[in-house]
Amino acid sequence: MQHPDSKRGKYMDHAQQKAVEWYRGPCLVLAGPGAGKTTVITNRIRYLLEEHNVPGREILVITFTKAAALEMQKRFFGLCRSQNPGAMEVTFGTFHSIFLKILRCQRQYKQFQIIPAAYKKVYLEESLKKAGVSYDDSSDFFDLLQKDISTLKNTNHLKIESGLTKEEFRKVFLSYEKKKSQGMFLDFDDMLTLTCRLFKEQEEVLLKWKKRFRYILVDEAQDMNYLQFQTMELLAGKDGNIFFVGDDDQSIYGFRGADGESFLKLPEAYPAMTTMHLSTNYRCGEEIVKASKVLVSVNVNRFEKEIHAFHKGEGEVQFREFFREQEECEFILSYIRNMEEEYKMSSENQPPTLGILFRHRKDVSALIRALDASGISYTSKEKKGRFFDHFIVQDLLAYLQLAAGGKKRRDVLRILNRPVRYLSRTALEGEDVSVEKWRKYYADDPEVLRKIDIFLLQLKNLSKLSPYAALLFIRKVIGYDKFLSEEAVKSGVLRQEYFHVADQLTEMAKGFSTHREFLEEMEYRRKKEEAEEDVSSGEYAVSGQDVRFGKFKESGESIQPRVHLYTFHGSKGLEFDDVILIRVNEMNVPAKAAETKEAVEEERRMLYVAMTRAKKRLTLSYIKKNGKEELFPSRFLKEIPDYNSASS
Numbered sequence: 001m002q003h004p005d006s007k008r009g010k011y012m013d014h015a016q017q018k019a020v021e022w023y024r025g026p027c028l029v030l031a032g033p034g035a036g037k038t039t040v041i042t043n044r045i046r047y048l049l050e051e052h053n054v055p056g057r058e059i060l061v062i063t064f065t066k067a068a069a070l071e072m073q074k075r076f077f078g079l080c081r082s083q084n085p086g087a088m089e090v091t092f093g094t095f096h097s098i099f100l101k102i103l104r105c106q107r108q109y110k111q112f113q114i115i116p117a118a119y120k121k122v123y124l125e126e127s128l129k130k131a132g133v134s135y136d137d138s139s140d141f142f143d144l145l146q147k148d149i150s151t152l153k154n155t156n157h158l159k160i161e162s163g164l165t166k167e168e169f170r171k172v173f174l175s176y177e178k179k180k181s182q183g184m185f186l187d188f189d190d191m192l193t194l195t196c197r198l199f200k201e202q203e204e205v206l207l208k209w210k211k212r213f214r215y216i217l218v219d220e221a222q223d224m225n226y227l228q229f230q231t232m233e234l235l236a237g238k239d240g241n242i243f244f245v246g247d248d249d250q251s252i253y254g255f256r257g258a259d260g261e262s263f264l265k266l267p268e269a270y271p272a273m274t275t276m277h278l279s280t281n282y283r284c285g286e287e288i289v290k291a292s293k294v295l296v297s298v299n300v301n302r303f304e305k306e307i308h309a310f311h312k313g314e315g316e317v318q319f320r321e322f323f324r325e326q327e328e329c330e331f332i333l334s335y336i337r338n339m340e341e342e343y344k345m346s347s348e349n350q351p352p353t354l355g356i357l358f359r360h361r362k363d364v365s366a367l368i369r370a371l372d373a374s375g376i377s378y379t380s381k382e383k384k385g386r387f388f389d390h391f392i393v394q395d396l397l398a399y400l401q402l403a404a405g406g407k408k409r410r411d412v413l414r415i416l417n418r419p420v421r422y423l424s425r426t427a428l429e430g431e432d433v434s435v436e437k438w439r440k441y442y443a444d445d446p447e448v449l450r451k452i453d454i455f456l457l458q459l460k461n462l463s464k465l466s467p468y469a470a471l472l473f474i475r476k477v478i479g480y481d482k483f484l485s486e487e488a489v490k491s492g493v494l495r496q497e498y499f500h501v502a503d504q505l506t507e508m509a510k511g512f513s514t515h516r517e518f519l520e521e522m523e524y525r526r527k528k529e530e531a532e533e534d535v536s537s538g539e540y541a542v543s544g545q546d547v548r549f550g551k552f553k554e555s556g557e558s559i560q561p562r563v564h565l566y567t568f569h570g571s572k573g574l575e576f577d578d579v580i581l582i583r584v585n586e587m588n589v590p591a592k593a594a595e596t597k598e599a600v601e602e603e604r605r606m607l608y609v610a611m612t613r614a615k616k617r618l619t620l621s622y623i624k625k626n627g628k629e630e631l632f633p634s635r636f637l638k639e640i641p642d643y644n645s646a647s648s
Contacts, residue, residue, distance in 0.1 A: 020040055021044075021047060026243075026273040027242075033292075034284055034612065035279070036278060038075055041061065049080075049087060056088065057091070060093075060215070061091065061092045062094065064095070095192065096188055096192070103186070112186045113186070114185070120187065123180060123183075126179065127171075127172045140391060144163070154193075196230055199235065214241055216236050216241065218244050218246075220245070222263045223251065226257070238272070242270075248303050249296045249305075249608055250572065252572065252605050264303065275303075286309035286314055287314070287315035290642075291611065300601070320620070335578075336561055339354060354579070354580065355614070356565050356566075357565075357568055357580070358583060359591065361567060367582065368565070378563040378564065380565045392501045395418055396474060400471075409432065409433050416428075466513060467512045467515055475506070575614075579610070579611070583621070584637060585623065585631045586633065
């Protein structure tokens with residue numbers, strides 16, 4: 001029996017057919033890039049329904065995002081064409097949506113709601129105050145604190161990045177969990193932890209759901225975390241009908257808790273498991289497959305597998321070296337124009353697609369400016385960060401708020417140690433800061449009093465200057481630029497990227513006479529920026545400063561190539577005719593923070609994922625200079641034979 005693949009217009013190959021026809025017991029399908037995993041999953045569901053008369057309500061399909069679940073369901077319904085009434089009863093969903101459904105079937109969780117973000121922050125603030133913890137009243141701090149809580153609940157490991165001590169974190173965590181429970185709220189992590197606990201502690205509940213979902217299919221299984229693996233093991237049982245589809249070489253979400261080790265140990269966890277390989281890449285040309293395969297094969301901690309290209313003798317891989325960032329941008333603009341000319345001369349009905357991929361968002365700032373200046377449209381799932389939400393903008397405006405007579409505690413806390421003054425936050429209480437109480441608190445410590453007086457004198461000096469002069473004073477005299485340089489080194493960000501943000505705000509201040517006037521204008525622009533942002537989670541098109549949903553600027557009578565900007569992470573699951581990977585430099589790819597062997601292997605997998613987005617042509621570029629700093633090509637490039645041939 002053969003089923004046409006509606007996406008590629010061809011029949012499934014032998015390996016795909018074998019996976020589709022797997023019936024009972026645990027199975028792991030290793031599916032590399034472009035191997036047709038969605039085709040296998042959707043056809044297997046149909047096979048279970050039609051060939052084995054499995055009731056649709058007993059089939060559970062789990063994906064990692066709501067969009068992926070909807071796409072999988074759409075592909076499946078298109079395949080079945082509503083011929084089988086059981087098709088409508090198949091359950092598609094994410095781990096969180098499925099587990100929430102399970103919890104709400106229990107009396108004790110029936111009335112619980114998902115906690116709104118605003119409530120979550122209030123509960124955390126109240127828990128911090130109750131624990132007597134001084135904290136940075138910024139979104140960055142709360143993001144890190146929530147990440148710490150999520151890491152603990154998902155992995156059962158304590159990894160504190162928010163700066164709290166273990167004891168402080170313990171108090172805050174317990175208080176937060178108590179408040180959430182009393183408010184009858186669940187966060188996303190609770191959906192996993194509580195379901196796992198429910199299955200462990202109440203056998204009758206577990207048996208009920210095991211009977212309901214007798215056939216489980218898990219997409220992108222390499223992205224599961226420890227808790228998800230554990231819960232699936234409970235639900236399916238050691239010999240259950242669980243069908244994992246994934247690729248260890250595409251495991252790139254370690255920072256989100258993805259447990260690559262558990263994926264690699266699936267055959268050990270399920271002694272009766274059968275492992276299959278989908279080894280044909282139907283997306284990438286042969287040269288792209290060869291280059292990417294050699295790269296990822298350097299990793300030691302992986303399943304051994306063969307990968308073959310369906311498109312023999314096709315695909316092009318090139319490496320480009322540029323002296324500076326500007327030359328790289330000019331090359332890309334020229335590349336886009338050449339693609340447009342090729343399209344004009346071709347008989348293709350659809351314009352070609354170009355994916356410009358990058359490791360860090362900072363890598364693409366100069367290119368975005370160049371695209372905007374050239375009027376070239378581009379799309380992205382990565383929202384542009386709002387200017388007024390940037391920590392540098394918030395810091396500098398906090399200085400001006402205080403210089404204008406403000407006394408808000410949040411403003412003082414923002415810039416108290418930016419640059420570092422070694423001033424403690426302990427004495428700062430209440431919404432407004434009382435200078436008298438602050439100085440009285442340190443009456444017996446002359447050194448701290450001296451630092452406080454210097455800080456207050458700086459604010460007084462700022463109050464006498466125009467906004468433009470005040471910002472220059474903050475940056476050059478107080479030392480904020482020096483602080484930014486140090487932060488850039490810590491964060492692995494180019495110093496110029498931080499300075500560019502500060503320069504933009506400083507330029508905006510020209511022409512304003514008073515701080516209050518400037519601050520009011522900035523608040524107006526912040527609200528305007530917030531209101532204009534497209535709240536949709538879909539793709540959006542950008543041309544200059546114009547954001548237009550789903551439209552692309554025309555060039556003459558022909559539509560220009562469809563240009564897409566994504567991070568390496570954001571590009572996963574996508575494909576483009578041509579791909580350009582920019583800034584493939586050492587200390588960037590792999591990232592500077594990747595210090596362990598495991599971290600470097602994940603960075604190599606990330607580059608592999610990015611490379612395998614290309615169907616026809618792949619370009620990897622790097623630069624030699626950033627200001628006066630000398631840069632070097634990534635060590636990963638040297639692992640690709642084609643690069644060594646090109647550079648010799």
